[in-house]
Amino acid sequence: MTILVTGATGNTGRHVVAELLRRGAAVRALTRDPERAAGLLPAGTELVPGTHTEPGALDAALDGVAGLHITATAGVADTGPELVRRAVAAGVERITILWGGYVGPAETAVAESGVTWTRLEPQEFMSNALTWAESIRAEAVVREPFDIPSAVVHEGDLGAVAAIALTEDGHAGRAYNLNGPEPLTTGERVALLAGALGRDITFEQIGRERAVERLLREGVSPADAEYVVGWHADPPAAARIPDGTVDRILGRPARTFAEWVTEHKARF
Incomplete structure (x- = not known):
């Protein structure tokens, strides 16, 4: 096939x-x-x-x-x-x-x-942390507007779920919420990165307005910028609360952010 x-x-x-x-x-x-x-x-x-x-x-x-x-x-x-x-x-x-x-x-x-x-x-991918790579390398700082928990999912786990749905029966007509195994705040993810890199990284909270302006400078439309920042201000329960869907489909635990950091720390 x-x-x-x-x-x-x-x-x-x-x-x-x-x-x-x-x-x-x-x-x-x-x-x-x-x-x-x-x-x-x-x-x-x-x-x-x-x-x-x-x-x-x-x-x-x-x-x-x-x-x-x-x-x-x-x-x-x-x-x-x-x-x-x-x-x-x-x-x-x-x-x-x-x-x-x-x-x-x-x-x-x-x-x-x-x-x-x-x-x-x-809901939110672990790889979104790659947007911090430049500021971490240059200034050892991460700037984000909020410090709210999110059960980020490993993009490799999504790939595995997709492959199963495309090659096995039992997934027809299903809408799968996919999140990771633990809710982590931005600060907690920054701390995990700092530990893996062996260096201090500062997490600086910026206001909502500055976050929107940053996206606009990157070419994001005003409507999309407001949507993205608004989502991070109040993530839905599906993003904050692990539901085990990845574990059930893959027959193994969803990969952790610490594992993701180990795989990608060279990029920081």
């Missing part, structure tokens, strides 16, 4: 690819730049040019594909329904979709597609 993975070189997509290959699936990775992707993805991955935001050009990529993984980025909100329609017409029998934080047009199209589907609903 060939499975097409969109967003294959992204933060989560590369983990979906790796887990599918580990389970013996044939993986076709959709990428804008196959040459660059060849250095990022495991050997054995079939690379095809294209983007899921231009589904009209994906007939060749969908040919012979039985499973599809979609990452619902902002651009997919508009093109997702057409992508799903073309996938079903091409014979895709199973779809997983990594939601964009809410059930939008792409997520709805998947649920109404008539094929086997699973929606993955992570």
